[in-house]
Amino acid sequence: MADKSKAGKVYPPIVWEVERGKIRELVSAIGDPNPIYSDREAALKEGYQDCPAPPTFLTVPAMFAGSMATAVVDLGINFAMVLHGEEEYEYYREIYPGDVITGVPKVMSIEEKTSKSGRTMDMVNVEILYTNQRGEKVAKARTLIVERK
Amino acid sequence: MELYFEDVTVGLQMPKLVKGPLAKLQHVMYAGASGDFNPLHTDDDFAKAVGMTDGVITHGMLVMGFVGQAITAWVPKKNLKKFGVRFSGMTKPGNTITVTGKVIDKKASGHTITCEITAQDETGDIKLTGHFEAELPSRG
Numbered sequence: 001m002a003d004k005s006k007a008g009k010v011y012p013p014i015v016w017e018v019e020r021g022k023i024r025e026l027v028s029a030i031g032d033p034n035p036i037y038s039d040r041e042a043a044l045k046e047g048y049q050d051c052p053a054p055p056t057f058l059t060v061p062a063m064f065a066g067s068m069a070t071a072v073v074d075l076g077i078n079f080a081m082v083l084h085g086e087e088e089y090e091y092y093r094e095i096y097p098g099d100v101i102t103g104v105p106k107v108m109s110i111e112e113k114t115s116k117s118g119r120t121m122d123m124v125n126v127e128i129l130y131t132n133q134r135g136e137k138v139a140k141a142r143t144l145i146v147e148r149k
Numbered sequence: 150m151e152l153y154f155e156d157v158t159v160g161l162q163m164p165k166l167v168k169g170p171l172a173k174l175q176h177v178m179y180a181g182a183s184g185d186f187n188p189l190h191t192d193d194d195f196a197k198a199v200g201m202t203d204g205v206i207t208h209g210m211l212v213m214g215f216v217g218q219a220i221t222a223w224v225p226k227k228n229l230k231k232f233g234v235r236f237s238g239m240t241k242p243g244n245t246i247t248v249t250g251k252v253i254d255k256k257a258s259g260h261t262i263t264c265e266i267t268a269q270d271e272t273g274d275i276k277l278t279g280h281f282e283a284e285l286p287s288r289g
Contacts, residue, residue: 022182029175029182030214031168034221052226055217059210063184080199084209088233094226142233 002122002147003076004110011071011105014128016061018053020097027054053095058103058141059087062128067105068143071126075107077147085123086144093138095130101138103128108142122147152224154260154285163250163264166219170245171207179211207240212268212276219248220266224283230261234279244270250281260287 027037035042036051043051062068072079095101108125115121124145130138176190185208188195193204213234220229240246246268254263261284268276 025178025182026214029178030211030218031175032214032218032221034218034226036226046225047227054214055221055226055229055232056210056214059183059185084236086233086235087210087213088231090231091229144235 001076001078001149002110002124006075007107007110009074009107011067011074014061014065014067014103014105016065016101016103018057018095018097018099018101020051022060023051023053023057023097026057026060030054030056048094048096050096050098055089055091056087057095058089058128058130058139061101061103061130062105062141062143065103067103067128068126068145071105071107071124072145075110075124077122077124077145081148083146083148084143085146086142088142090140091138092140093132093136095132095138099138100133101130102132103130103141120149122149152285154255154262154287157252157255157262157285159252159255161252163219163223163252163266166215166222166248168215168218168246168248169243171240171242173205173242175211176205176207176242179208179214183208183210185210203241205242207242207244209236209240209277212236212240212246213279215246216248216266216268216277216279219250220264220281220283223250224281224285228283228285229281230284231282232279233281234266234277236277238270238274238276240270240276246270246276253280260285 128141250266
């Protein structure tokens with residue numbers, strides 16, 4: 001059961017250097033053939049400064065840093081009962097190879113809800129605001145973790 | 150062909166994208182690429198032990214990745230401002246995922262369009278629903 005007293009808690013920042021190969025690996029796993037993600041020339045031609053990170057790239061720093069796992073453990077959530085309910089991104093700037101991005105995870109809210117079938121669940125909203133090495137906001141990721149009870 | 154704000158009308162369908170059938174190998178690739186090493190997605194024995202009778206299930210974020218592919222094949226990545234999904238069903242190896250989308254709103258200020266998106270399998274079972282917002286260039 002999620003510890004509701006921890007709403008508002010901020011976790012240590014995720015610092016992640018964006019590698020060209022990691023972008024290519026992610027689009028290759030997705031099977032996305034769009035050349036802007038893997039061919040620098042194609043990206044420049046389309047008006048980018050380099051190969052941009054694809055829309056769901058921010059799952060990479062979050063997963064490798066283990067920030068969700070850290071939050072789940074700290075919040076006292078039972079891992080076996082966790083569902084990934086929602087994921088949402090807001091994009092402010094492109095993320096390019098060589099960028100060093102820093103994400104600060106924050107627990108926005110923890111609410112108990114009851115489903116139509118009468119089952120209770122804790123809905124935990126975590127936001128990670130990412131900035132780049134110039135201090136510019138690049139994106140915000142919001143994850144809804146659902147803990148079934 | 151560049152998509153302009155003026156060419157988009159409410160109700161316009163995004164070109165659909167069909168992905169699959171999904172293979173377990175793609176789960177392994179996605180685990181390594183994304184860093185999501187939850188064995189629920191790659192280890193049949195583990196998945197069965199936690200109640201998945203057919204074995205592993207697909208990473209929800211891989212299915213969201215398919216939707217990202219569909220969106221940025223239609224709208225340039227740099228125009229995408231917001232993208233969110235709600236996961237509603239489990240995807241399994243062998244499923245073929247079809248991503249569809251439709252324009253539900255457009256705002257002249259900022260030349261912004263809002264679209265709803267759905268990913269479903271070959272039986273029509275919905276895996277996720279969501280939305281995105283994009284700012285499109287204007288013919289001015």
